[in-house]
Amino acid sequence: MIYFDNSSTTSVHPEVRRVYGQLLETTYGNPDSMHTLGRKASTLLETSRKNIAQMLHVKPEEIIFTGCASESNSLAIIGYALANAHRGKHILLGAVEHASVEHAGQWLQQFGYEVDYLPINDAGIITPQVVQEAMREDTILVSIMHVNNEIGAINPIEAIEKIVHAHPTCSFHVDCVQSFSKLPIPFEKLDMATISAHKIHGLKGSALLMKKKKVQLMPLIQGGQQEQGLRGGTENAPANIVLSKTIRLALEHQKEKYDHVKKINTYIRQELMKIPGTTINSPEDGLPYILNISFAEMTSEVLMNALDQKGICVSAKSTCSSHSQSASKVLLMMHKSEKEATHMIRLSFDENNTMEEAKTFIEACKEIIKNYGLHL
Numbered sequence: 001m002i003y004f005d006n007s008s009t010t011s012v013h014p015e016v017r018r019v020y021g022q023l024l025e026t027t028y029g030n031p032d033s034m035h036t037l038g039r040k041a042s043t044l045l046e047t048s049r050k051n052i053a054q055m056l057h058v059k060p061e062e063i064i065f066t067g068c069a070s071e072s073n074s075l076a077i078i079g080y081a082l083a084n085a086h087r088g089k090h091i092l093l094g095a096v097e098h099a100s101v102e103h104a105g106q107w108l109q110q111f112g113y114e115v116d117y118l119p120i121n122d123a124g125i126i127t128p129q130v131v132q133e134a135m136r137e138d139t140i141l142v143s144i145m146h147v148n149n150e151i152g153a154i155n156p157i158e159a160i161e162k163i164v165h166a167h168p169t170c171s172f173h174v175d176c177v178q179s180f181s182k183l184p185i186p187f188e189k190l191d192m193a194t195i196s197a198h199k200i201h202g203l204k205g206s207a208l209l210m211k212k213k214k215v216q217l218m219p220l221i222q223g224g225q226q227e228q229g230l231r232g233g234t235e236n237a238p239a240n241i242v243l244s245k246t247i248r249l250a251l252e253h254q255k256e257k258y259d260h261v262k263k264i265n266t267y268i269r270q271e272l273m274k275i276p277g278t279t280i281n282s283p284e285d286g287l288p289y290i291l292n293i294s295f296a297e298m299t300s301e302v303l304m305n306a307l308d309q310k311g312i313c314v315s316a317k318s319t320c321s322s323h324s325q326s327a328s329k330v331l332l333m334m335h336k337s338e339k340e341a342t343h344m345i346r347l348s349f350d351e352n353n354t355m356e357e358a359k360t361f362i363e364a365c366k367e368i369i370k371n372y373g374l375h376l
């Protein structure tokens, strides 16, 4: 099996699996309980929070554990909008964000919030100028993704941050799900940031929202005082405890992993360009972990299934929109053709992939194209 779908989810790191297994056995106490088992879970949970904060260069009370990045994004956008309506009701979101951001915006629109969507350019990014022009006196929040999950384009978040913070009442949230551990992230300059464990060889059902102390949020889940009253419900102590190990492992050997993946990406790009009718949709300067391509004569579904039969896992569009047959909104907004936008597949790599796999993938593509009666 060749797994080129790491932007959808990743395998669990053996060390994470081992520690999580131990925690399930030994640390099942409710961290809010006053007895020994509860206190033990609470101590480990708070140590994990402290360690994560240190790695992100923020304060422990600025780490909110959540159940997934979709929840973090919802809390950052809806929770922020509800708590800050007295300052304004205008919100700016990227036009090609993950569904959790897009739908949070749509939800808020029903309740009198004005949401404008920031378009991407032909290279797949939101330019600082676009943000500058969209900012208003009553803009309270700007939320964009660091790296686009379909094509790997990298948004210029440092330049955008300066524009957002020139407006003292506006906050900046960045969805760092696809960039965390792959690119440097200036957490100290962001008001809120989202990270998901299962994209970095951690557990599904585990994520966090980094939220600066000054940022006010309204809880979306009512209940107890857990997570500063922002997320009622008994803490998933084992998952939250193992998240600090997941993050530490993900941040190790960052450059070596990046360079290895870049080599795989470059090789596949070069080889694909030799196949007539192939388009590389990912920008040259995008994150090498994501490579989006189209074959002129084969729809996404046909190619994906043919690769699947050869034991190669890839995605068509992002996984959360993979059940819709429509063209990729991202590619259409980049002024790619309708054909390219309906014929695209996404390869997403990680450090466990090999050059051997890359070579097998290229051979498989050539064979599939030949079998469909197309000329190489």
Ligand code: PLP
Residues within 6 Å of the ligand: 007, 008, 067, 068, 069, 070, 071, 073, 098, 100, 145, 147, 148, 149, 175, 177, 178, 196, 197, 207, 318, 319, 320
């Ligand atoms: N944000 C981005 C950019 C993503 O790619 C994804 C998942 O694909 C998410 C958010 C949602 O992550 P989760 O599955 O943890 O809710």
